[in-house]
Amino acid sequence: MISGELRAIIDAPVLGDGDGLARLRGRLARIITGHLAVEDVHIYARLFADPRPEVQAIARRFKDEMRFLHGAFEAHVLRWTADALADDWPGYVAALSTLLDAIGTRIRCEEEELYPLLGDT
Numbered sequence: 001m002i003s004g005e006l007r008a009i010i011d012a013p014v015l016g017d018g019d020g021l022a023r024l025r026g027r028l029a030r031i032i033t034g035h036l037a038v039e040d041v042h043i044y045a046r047l048f049a050d051p052r053p054e055v056q057a058i059a060r061r062f063k064d065e066m067r068f069l070h071g072a073f074e075a076h077v078l079r080w081t082a083d084a085l086a087d088d089w090p091g092y093v094a095a096l097s098t099l100l101d102a103i104g105t106r107i108r109c110e111e112e113e114l115y116p117l118l119g120d121t
Contacts (some may be wrong), residue, residue, distance in 0.1 A: 002028055003100050010093040015086055022082065032073055032103075036066065047117055055117055062114050069106055073099065 002024060009021050047059035076099050085092035 002031065003104060006096065006100060010096055013089075015089050018082065018086070021085075025077070029073075029077065032070065036070060039063075039066065043114070043118065047114075050117075058113065058117060062110070066106070069102060072102065 006021075006024050006028070009017060009024065015021070044059050044063055047055055050056060050059075076095060080092050080095060
């Protein structure tokens with residue numbers, strides 16, 4: 001999983017494979033963007049059409065949370081340019097670790113709370 005690959009790079013005390021990190025960062029951005037598109041078309045559309053208000057409310061909460069997480073990811077990308085992460089590797093490591101933790105939590109919540117609702121629609 002990409003999270004493990006990124007964590008392997010940031011476990012180093014100094015930036016080693018900058019090109020590899022750049023490729024992984026680009027891959028993560030594409031994964032997140034693609035995931036958002038799939039969720040909008042295939043998940044939220046179905047859940048917002050569900051007649052149960054509680055299902056619609058859960059879908060709205062997840063969509064709003066994802067919008068916040070996506071904004072945090074975009075801010076991370078803008079803040080941590082190649083020069084910035086080279087200048088402050090420990091700061092970058094902490095920021096990326098926090099972001100990866102948030103993404104991991106989001107994935108678990110989707111699998112446990114959101115996706116099971118699709119079986120009920």
